Structures are given as structure tokens and as C-alpha cells.
Amino acid sequence: MLTIEQAYWLIALFLAGAAWLNLRDRRWSHAAFWGVLAALIAGGKFVLTATAAHHALPAQVAGIGVIALAALSPRMMRGHILERDEAEREADALRLGHRLFGPALLIPLVTLLVALFGAYIVVDGVHLFDKTRMTLTGLALSCVVALIAALWVTRARPGAGLAEGRRLLDTLGWAALLPLTLAALGGVFAATGVGTAVADVVRMLIPVRSALACVIAFGFGMVLFTVIMGNAFAAFPVLMAGVGIPLLIHLHGANPAILGAMGMVTGYCGTLFTPMAANFNIVPVALLELPNQNDVIRAQWRTGAILLIVNLVLMYLLVFRF
């Protein structure tokens, strides 16, 4: 059966390969960084199982690994690894033409097929795909299929997969790690009561008798908290428990379905403003080799700001009416 765990092993293998290539090039910081990360990804299940059995040591070692990654991050200069000569790429592009799109489109296509039909594929009475996180397992499978197709179409030697993957991975550098680190911070914040403290501050500042003030406080609270946590999902339970349910639903009689849906998308507007949402706002800066860390946020914050206002108006008009 194909499970998400096998995808994690594949990631660990790729990261270890990248570490090895960097070691060979005497790029010590990069080698250490990808090596430690490979170990964390490979050992993830072991750590979680140990924690469930109340053994704290593996998780503590993982914690030390996270701190080591943080210490190595500033040393991950975006040194440009030599790309293949441009004239050669152009010549290949002309020769191969649309055939180049095939493997690239296989990634979404195979992911889509697994998402739609994965549940029905049974081999020898066993489901081929694990039901939990099937789409993500499909994504991992599609990457393998696409790599094989890409090697076949371009007639590149198999080692090119690792070499070119490592080139892109080193281009990303620490940005590849930031989403994970931020998610870990979210976990720490939740466990240390940062959420309830923020909700209390919001409640101290607003006149609770005014429905409008409550809507505005709820909306801006969602945005503020999403900006801090980088994730509307983390903001939602906090603001709902602190402001949404006691003040808007119970005191002012708001419709919970509308409040929930619109509250969440108000948080999504906040995601467009914040470097904390690293996988959406910082990773592409590295991927597209943009000069400024906030270039993507600069391109999208106006859309977010307009939508925020639209949302608050819609919420105030609809939430007490239905």
C-alpha cells in the first residue's frame, strides 16, 4: 500500500542526496543543513510514536535538530549553482518543443487521477492508496512518474534528477524550511496560551454592546492573528472562542454558518499580508529569484485589503439577517 510515510522517506532520500552533493563540493553549511533536515524527516514517525508512548527523548533530540537548522540558516547563502548553458537550453527547447510540457503536466494530472480514483484501485484485495492524505500521496507519486518521464523525454542520465533537484533546492535554501518552522511555532504558541492572551486583549479593547464594533473586532482580530501565526486555521478557534461565539452569536444573535465561513475567509485576507505564511509568500520569492523578500506580498496586498473591506461589509450586512 502506498502511504504518506513512503513519500516522507522519498523526501529524506532526496535531501540526503543533496547533502551528499554539497559535501562533495565542500559546501559544508549546505551539506549539514540538508543532512539534518533529512534525518528529521526520516525520523519523524519514530519521534511521534515515541511521544505517544511518553518517551520525551526522541522529540527532544528532534528539537535540538531544529535549533541546529536555525543556527545554520543564516549561513545558507544563495550561491548560484552553475546552470546549463543557455544556448544549449534554447537548442533543446526548439528540438523537443511541446514534448517538454508532457512530464510537467503529469504532476497535476497524476495527482488529479489519484485524488479522483485512488480510493477505487484495489490490488489483491488491498487498497493501493492509504485513505488518509491520499491527495498528498498522489502528489508524491506524480513527482516520481514525472521525473521518469522527464528523463525519458530529455534523454538525460538518471543522475541529472538529483543534480538538477539539488540546484533548485539550494536556490530555495532556508526558505524551504520556513513553512515547517512556522508551523512548529504555531504548535508552541498554542501550547503556551498565546492564543487566549490575544483574544483577551481584543475583548478588552472593544465596546461589546455594539454589534458593528464586535464584527470589526472579530474581522481585524482574525486578520491580526493570521498575520502573526501565518495561518487562518490557527486564528479561527482562538477568535471564535474569544469573540465569535460569546459576543456575536450569543449576545447579538449572528448566524453561525455565515460567521464561520466569512470569518475564515477574512483570515485568508490576512494570509496575503504576512511573511509568516512562508510557503505562499516567501518560498516563491526564492523560487522565482526575486530580489526582495516582500516582493510577492507587495504584489498581492492590495487585493487582500480590498477583499477585507468587502468581507467586513458583507459580514455586517448578512450575519444578523439570516
Next chain:
Amino acid sequence: MTVLLHYLPLLGVLVVIAGFALRFNPVPVVVVAGIVSGLAAGKSIGEILALLGNSFVSERALLLFVLTLPAIGVLERAGLREHARNWIASLRSLTLPRLLIAYLGLRQVLSMLGLTSVAGQAQTVRPLLAPMAEAAAEKRGTRLKPEERNDVRAFSAATDNIGLFFGEDVFIALGAVLLIQGFYAQHGIELHPLQIALWALPTAIAAFIVHAIRTVLFARRIANVPVSSDASRGRQVPQANEPTNVLDTDKSG
């Protein structure tokens, strides 16, 4: 005193804000913020390490996108970005706003169906959308200046984000809607997922309209090259099947 203790973990938030404002490397800032929050909440070093380690490995799925890199890298080595550009340049009617708005709509619809991992910054924006958008922008007749090229790339990335966020919220089987439903159920309010998803629809439509208008305005700004500008004068876009410099921004500006 107890009131103060209640608010002390907020120090971690301050560390994050200060770190980002001072433009330190974000990874150590985030880890230090976690440690500060933990200490302020009265946790021991051992507990904080375990908390960090556990939270980190539970979110491993966030690293899945790196698996796309080997395939994309091999294709890039064989000229994928160059071909994407040349092809878009040869389609005369495909302008920058049409390309980006079509992508926005497609991304929203796919996300509404729960197909969020089908596209993305690594899967589609870097290898396909960004070079296509650059080629479409250069149909104005002159090469893009380096700043303009960066703007086009950033706007492509933004379009992917907006399409994803304001489509996914409408999908009923996982993610946002189930989180909302689950939260309400814990607090004694029973709702059907469809009721919730329905009310995310107005914002999804508003997002499409707002961003489509912004795309048209952005494309108009890129298309209007000041004729007297030294940087752009006399630089004609090569014919569709003629080689172009793709990522080499120095030569185009």
C-alpha cells in the same frame, strides 16, 4: 501578578515582529520566538525542546513540494522555461491579463473541487506560469526591464495564492469548512458542511472580480512603456521562434 503571567507568552509574538522588522533571517527568529514563549509560559528546557521537535515533525507534509524539484529541474535543463516563453510569444491573442485571469479562474475552480495540490508555486508558477507571463508581457514590443520582470513574476505568484485561497474555502470535504464545522460541533452548534461552504461563495466571486481588475490595471502599467525611456528604446522583442534570453535579466535591461 497572575494577570501579567497570563500575557507573558505574548513576548514570543514580539520577538517575531521585531525579528521580521529588523530583517533578521526568519528561521532563527521563529525558533527563538518559540523558545521565548515556552520560557515565558514557565516550561522547562526539556519540555520546550520536545514541543519544538514534535510540532516540527508533525508538519512534515509541508515539505512535500520539494519532491517536484528533480522533475522540474531536469525539464528546465532541457529548456522548459524557454519553450513555455517561445510558445506563449507565438500565440498572438494571448495577452498578459487573459493569461493571468484564465489561470486565476482555473486555480479557483480546481481548489473548489479540492484539487489544491494540482498547481502551486513549485509545480506550476516557476516552470510554467512565470515564464509564460513574461513572454505575454513582452508582446508590448520591447523587452522587460529587470524590475518589470520581477514585478511580472511576483504578480504571477500572487495570482496563484489568491486563486488557491479563495477557492479552497468553498470545498466541503476537507480543510477550512470541516475545521469550522468541527469547531462548532465541539461548542454544541450542529451545521451541515454545505451551509458553511455556500457562504464562502460571495467572497470567492469578489476575489475573482477584484483580482481580475487589478490584473488588467497591472498589465496596462506594464504595457505602457514610456517611449523616451532609455532603457527600453530600440529593443525589439525577437520573433517567436528566435532564441530569447530567459532568466538572464542583466542582458535585457
